[in-house]
Amino acid sequence: MTAVPIDGKTLALRVREEISEDVAAYGDPVCLATILVGDDPASHVYVGSKHKASHEAGIDSRDHRLPADAPQSEVLDLIAALNADDGVDGILVQLPLPGHMDEPTVLRAVDPAKDVDGFHPLNAGLLYLDQPALTPATPSGVMVMLDEYGVELHGKEAVVIGRSEIVGKPMAMMLLARHATVTICHSRTQDLAQHTRRADVLVAAVGRRALVTPDMVKPGATVIDVAMVRTDEGLFGDVDPGVWEVAGLMTPVPGGVGPMTIAMLLRNTLTAAQRRRTAVATSGS
Ligand code: GUN
Numbered sequence: 571m572t573a574v575p576i577d578g579k580t581l582a583l584r585v586r587e588e589i590s591e592d593v594a595a596y597g598d599p600v601c602l603a604t605i606l607v608g609d610d611p612a613s614h615v616y617v618g619s620k621h622k623a624s625h626e627a628g629i630d631s632r633d634h635r636l637p638a639d640a641p642q643s644e645v646l647d648l649i650a651a652l653n654a655d656d657g658v659d660g661i662l663v664q665l666p667l668p669g670h671m672d673e674p675t676v677l678r679a680v681d682p683a684k685d686v687d688g689f690h691p692l693n694a695g696l697l698y699l700d701q702p703a704l705t706p707a708t709p710s711g712v713m714v715m716l717d718e719y720g721v722e723l724h725g726k727e728a729v730v731i732g733r734s735e736i737v738g739k740p741m742a743m744m745l746l747a748r749h750a751t752v753t754i755c756h757s758r759t760q761d762l763a764q765h766t767r768r769a770d771v772l773v774a775a776v777g778r779r780a781l782v783t784p785d786m787v788k789p790g791a792t793v794i795d796v797a798m799v800r801t802d803e804g805l806f807g808d809v810d811p812g813v814w815e816v817a818g819l820m821t822p823v824p825g826g827v828g829p830m831t832i833a834m835l836l837r838n839t840l841t842a843a844q845r846r847r848t849a850v851a852t853s854g855s
Contacts, residue, residue, distance in 0.1 A: 573793070573817035575826075576715050582829035585714065586627055589836045593628040600843045601630040602660040602686065602835075603652050607645060607671070608638035612800070613664045620662070623832045629839055632658070642671045646679050653681040659843035660686035662835070665736070683846050686838040689735065697740055700747045704838050709741035711830025712773065712794050713748075719819055721792050723748040727768045731755045731782070731808070732775035737796055741773055762786070774808035782809045790818035796827050 593600055602624050606617045617633070624631040634648055645663070652658045661684045667673050682692040688706040696703030716723065728750035732738035738754060746752045755765050766772055766786040774782050775796035787793060795807035807823030814820060821827055 571789070571815065571818075573814050573820040574719075576719055576792075576794075576819055576821045578711070578715060578821060578826040578829045581715060581718055582711075582833040585830070585833040586623065586836060589833070589840060590627045593840055596840065596844065598843070598847070599630055599657070600628070600840055601632065601658050602662065602839045603632040603634060603655075603658045604662045604664060605634045605636070605645065605648060605652075606664045607636045607640055608668050610666070613666075617664050619832060620835060623836060624839070627836050629836060638668050639670075642676065645671065645676055649676070649679045653679075653684065658684065659846060660684055660839040662687055683849070684842055686835060686842055688740065688838070694735070694740070697743050700743075704842060705744070706736055706740045707834035707838060708737050708775075708796060708827060708831045709744050710834040710837075712741060712796070712827060713744050714834070715794070715821070715827070715830060716771070716792070719792075721771060721819065723750045723771065726750050726770040727753070728771040728773070729753045729755060729765050729769035730773045730775065731762070731766070732773075732796075734775065737775040741775065741796075745771070745773075776808050778808055779806045780808075780810040782813060784810065784812040784816045787813050787816045789816055791816075792819040793817040793821070794827065795821050795823050798823065798828060 604617050604620060606613055621631045621633055652661050661680050663676055677689045680690055682690045685693050685704050688704045693703045697705050728745040730738050730742045733754055733756045742752045742754050753765050755762055763786040767788055769788060769791055771792045773794045777797045777799055779799045793809055793813055795809040797808040799806045805824050
């Protein structure tokens with residue numbers, strides 16, 4: 571048996587076309603502001619892709635770049651100015667920040683209504699409470715993929731490997747909200763395979779090439795590989811290629827989860843614009 575590939579590239583293109591239509595129907599300008607501090611090459615590539623995708627969807631963008639040695643106060647001042655700017659709907663601070671900055675402090679400075687990454691504690695708390703929130707793009711994209719391929723979650727065993735704030739924790743909350751029985755595994759988990767073998771849906775978000783081997787996967791399971799491990803030999807996920815012979819559905823790397831992340835960021839930016847306009851209209855009446 572060979573798993574059916576979950577084609578994130580094609581699905582992301584379709585979602586992005588839908589967003590373009592929704593942006594056009596919205597009528598008013600929609601604007602995403604990004605903040606990139608320092609010169610991490612991967613971050614530069616990611617931010618560049620976010621701007622290109624925004625423009626293709628009809629979303630304006632502003633590109634703020636600061637040197638690696640900029641003081642944290644400069645980033646906080648910039649965030650305060652963008653929070654106050656009515657022409658800005660979404661604010662994204664690219665991570666990681668340089669070591670001298672305190673990420674939680676910086677992320678908490680973003681207006682939760684413009685927090686298109688869903689990293690502010692208010693949005694994280696709303697997700698935890700299963701209430702409407704701006705939610706992190708990568709796990710949101712995974713949920714769209716699971717729905718598109720008709721993967722049943724209700725009462726099923728879902729195992730998430732990784733407990734990051736960007737992927738693992740919000741992923742677990744989203745699966746729980748859909749009534750999966752969720753297990754979160756991490757670097758201290760004893761006998762990882764004992765957990766993963768139970769999974770009907772297995773999400774790997776660690777960043778260690780070939781961490782998940784065929785013997786760790788239940789035959790027919792849905793396997794979602796979130797990792798992007800860059801090596802001289804190319805881009806790899808957490809999942810060993812041998813797992814294609816065991817799984818029922820599986821995301822390739824590249825061309826799986828990655829393209830969906832940007833699509834969901836665009837969706838969040840439009841949602842932030844729509845909600846803010848509604849809130850302004852309501853408070854003004
Ligand atoms: N760095 C790696 N992934 C992300 C992400 O989803 N958002 C931001 N802001 N930075 C990241």
